[in-house]
Amino acid sequence: MKSRKVNLSSSLQHQSPAPSVDRLxxxxxxxxxxxxxxxxxxxxxxxxxxxxxxxxxxxxxxxxxxxxxxxxxxxxxxxxxxxxxxxxxxxxxxxxxxxxxxxxxxxxxxxxxxxxxxxxxxxxxxxxxxxxxxxxxxxxxxxxxxxxxxxxxxxxxxxxxxxxxxxxxxxxxxxxxxxxxxxxxGVSRGLILGLADARLAKTLVALHQSPGKPWSLASMAQTAAMSRSAFAAAFRQVTGMTPAAYLADWRLTLACTMIRDKRPLKLIAMELEFSSASSLSRAFSQRFGMSPRQWAQMQSAPAVFMSGY
Structure with missing residues (x-):
């Protein structure tokens, strides 16, 4: 994806009306x-x-x-x-x-x-x-x-x-x-484009605000006021991920910040809708190639900075 200056002369691609929810x-x-x-x-x-x-x-x-x-x-x-x-x-x-x-x-x-x-x-x-x-x-x-x-x-x-x-x-x-x-x-796919879509933004905002809710494809589609099949197809086309994969990745991303803040793994699992601390640990290891404990140790290691401005 290239960095670029705003092209004022090009015609804008079709976009949904700006969502009415707070996306940030x-x-x-x-x-x-x-x-x-x-x-x-x-x-x-x-x-x-x-x-x-x-x-x-x-x-x-x-x-x-x-x-x-x-x-x-x-x-x-x-x-x-x-x-x-x-x-x-x-x-x-x-x-x-x-x-x-x-x-x-x-x-x-x-x-x-x-x-x-x-x-x-x-x-x-x-x-x-x-x-x-x-x-x-x-x-x-x-x-x-x-x-x-x-x-x-x-x-x-x-x-x-x-x-x-x-x-x-x-x-x-x-x-x-x-x-x-x-x-x-230059954004053509991913979270930013999903938040630019009036329908998908409603679901994405809800996932961001309530990651521990027992979300299903049906409840996510209902939040977007779409059928399950239409929602699943649009979500994947715009973000490049299935709704379930996005939710799992979002929960694990939040788990990283909670682990870094030294929150107990059991409490993190409960807050993010994992069945147990061991279930969270398995999902974490599959996603990042290391256990939560190993990841936390890496974050606490002294940073090595380059000299520069």
């Missing part, structure tokens, strides 16, 4: 995202950002123009030319280089992002490695950006903390926009 809160309640401001102002010359395990980025280009260069790899544009105010979201570790005209520079505000769950985070798994969107495309974004720039231009007591929270607001607004325009950022 349930996911963000389980998988938080924390932002940390690290730069505000001009960036001149060449600036390199290394691929550090667990590190994502959100860059806001306020004015100016520049090139962004990436290493040669499948699914990523090697060179992006930014010629207008833009958002650049890096959802996972990816080295990138900013090349700016030295005589002009570019006015930037940048934050690192910590996606809870790492590569198991639903947004990290569902989005391209790079998302590039002009600021003018995201309706309602400007007030948050005005506050963000005001806090970063003149430091006051608590400015960094406020800027971090405002970056998170900008990210949520961007995610909201992506849910309404998945094809514009």
């Amino acid at each position: 809160s349930g996911l963000l309640a389980h998988f938080r995202v924390q932002a940390s401001l690290f730069h505000s102002g001009l960036l001149c010359g060449t600036n390199t950002f290394d691929a550090i395990p667990g590190r994502a980025f959100l860059h806001v280009l306020r004015r100016g123009s520049m090139q962004v260069r990436h290493p040669a790899m499948q699914g990523v544009e090697p060179v992006l030319a930014l010629n207008e105010p833009s958002l650049l979201l890096y959802t996972r570790p990816l080295a990138h280089v900013f090349v700016n005209p030295p005589e002009e520079g570019s006015d930037f505000t940048c934050a690192t992002l910590d996606f809870d769950g790492g590569e198991r985070n639903p947004f990290v798994a569902a989005l391209p490695p790079v998302v590039w969107v002009p600021l003018r495309e995201v309706a309602g974004l400007q007030p948050a950006l005005d506050l963000l720039f005001a806090e970063t231009e003149k430091m006051h007591c608590g400015s960094r903390l406020i800027a971090n929270r405002l970056f998170e607001v900008v990210l949520i607004q961007l995610l909201r926009w992506i849910l309404d325009h998945p094809h514009k950022v």
Whole structure:
């Protein structure tokens, strides 16, 4: 899946009307995202950002123009030319280089992002490695950006903390926009496209909010107001998974966060509708190739970071 700029000239693919349910809160309640401001102002010359395990980025280009260069790899544009105010979201570790005209520079505000769950985070798994969107495309974004720039231009007591929270607001607004325009950022299948579908979104939101409910294909289809056969076919076509496989994967993804938080396996099993702790352990081992205990030990091991920006 390639990173790409929004193509304003292309005709939009057919989409269902925007769902009336809250598609973000349930996911963000389980998988938080924390932002940390690290730069505000001009960036001149060449600036390199290394691929550090667990590190994502959100860059806001306020004015100016520049090139962004990436290493040669499948699914990523090697060179992006930014010629207008833009958002650049890096959802996972990816080295990138900013090349700016030295005589002009570019006015930037940048934050690192910590996606809870790492590569198991639903947004990290569902989005391209790079998302590039002009600021003018995201309706309602400007007030948050005005506050963000005001806090970063003149430091006051608590400015960094406020800027971090405002970056998170900008990210949520961007995610909201992506849910309404998945094809514009290159999403053609998976969770994001499912949440963009008015019928499937109702079921996906319900699964996210109540993972421990004894869901059946019939109850999932009923939530979407569809027949079982039509729901199963649409769900698989849009997300690339069967409803049962998605539910099982979602429960195990939540189990990872609970195990990391040192919750007892027996209580996790009860909360996520597994018949027993041993049943959860078997499903976990089949999915991840290791037991919950082994997985927890890996998470508590000291992280090894690369040097970089």
